[in-house]
Amino acid sequence: MENSLIQQICQNLICSAIQRCRMSENPCRLSILLKISPDSDHQIIQISNTGVGSSLVEFQDLHYKGNRLCGDKWDGTVDITTTSIADEEIYHYKLTLKERVGAKRLTRLSSTPKKGAKLSGTEVSLSTSESIDNLVRGFTCFLKMVIVLKIDKVAVELLVACATSLIPSCETLFLASGDILAPYSMSNIERLISGFEDHVLKHGSNLDKECESCFSSRDYLKVGSGVASSTESLRNTGQVLEAVIIITELPEQPSPSCLITCGTTTK
Incomplete structure (x- = not known):
């Protein structure tokens, strides 16, 4: 929508x-x-x-x-x-x-x-x-x-x-809740990586639980992250832009229990 x-x-x-x-x-x-x-x-x-x-x-x-x-x-x-x-x-x-x-x-x-x-x-x-x-x-x-x-x-x-x-x-x-079960020692970018990994594991049209059929371990996720700043666009406030990219491959023939069979779109 x-x-x-x-x-x-x-x-x-x-x-x-x-x-x-x-x-x-x-x-x-x-x-x-x-x-x-x-x-x-x-x-x-x-x-x-x-x-x-x-x-x-x-x-x-x-x-x-x-x-x-x-x-x-x-x-x-x-x-x-x-x-x-x-x-x-x-x-x-x-x-x-x-x-x-x-x-x-x-x-x-x-x-x-x-x-x-x-x-x-x-x-x-x-x-x-x-x-x-x-x-x-x-x-x-x-x-x-x-x-x-x-x-x-x-x-x-x-x-x-x-x-x-x-x-x-x-x-x-x-x-x-505000703590989201993450240690306070984690940086913002580390929290974003952890949250994005959780999001990717909930692929398909079902975002309420992880799909254990496709990903038995987070080791299958290829994660990249970076930080950029632009004093011109951010009014010289010292703020930075943090980005995370995750790449992974789904099985060619997912099992019937795979959540992606519920739909073809990842939100």
Whole structure:
């Protein structure tokens, strides 16, 4: 299923939240909350993380490539709430991605006093009329790819909340622990290699368990990795790009128990 504009924007927002969690170097929670109401055809998408606040620079890379169809589902605005542990206020902004003038895209709104509360983090939200089923499928598939990273100290959750006049309800659809059963001594690239190996072993259309029929050992996997940096494209922040490539050969005639017989596509 091809990602819609809404899902592409949300994936960028989730990646930014993950980066903030990594920068904090403390246990963090990344939450994606879908709010639905029987009285409205619009859903509210909230993406929040504990940890460090946002520098707002990251939102400059978001671009709106709208058309009439997307215009009916989303107005191109994103609400931002952020604060750092040392701030005395919680700051609110409205980001208008349809605005062509860069200086006018981000509008600062009235802030909220913290009154001595010790908290930090960022929440972004937007409203869309896109189908809740499409949103759930898209987010679930993307979060499964996020788990491949085996990110240290980050817990991820996807929730759907239904607001009714009688009994509000909230259901957890996706939950992943922050330690991912990996030693804290592992580097980011080592975690990525381990997670990617797990992903490759779950080939075919079944990603819930490894295929022991084809791979009795990880020794059959040929793994290559590398790191690159570009101060021009990454705003001279010192960030680097880590990449992992795995090559392997499947049996010409897999056994009937092979998971690849469930489908011909590896996701």
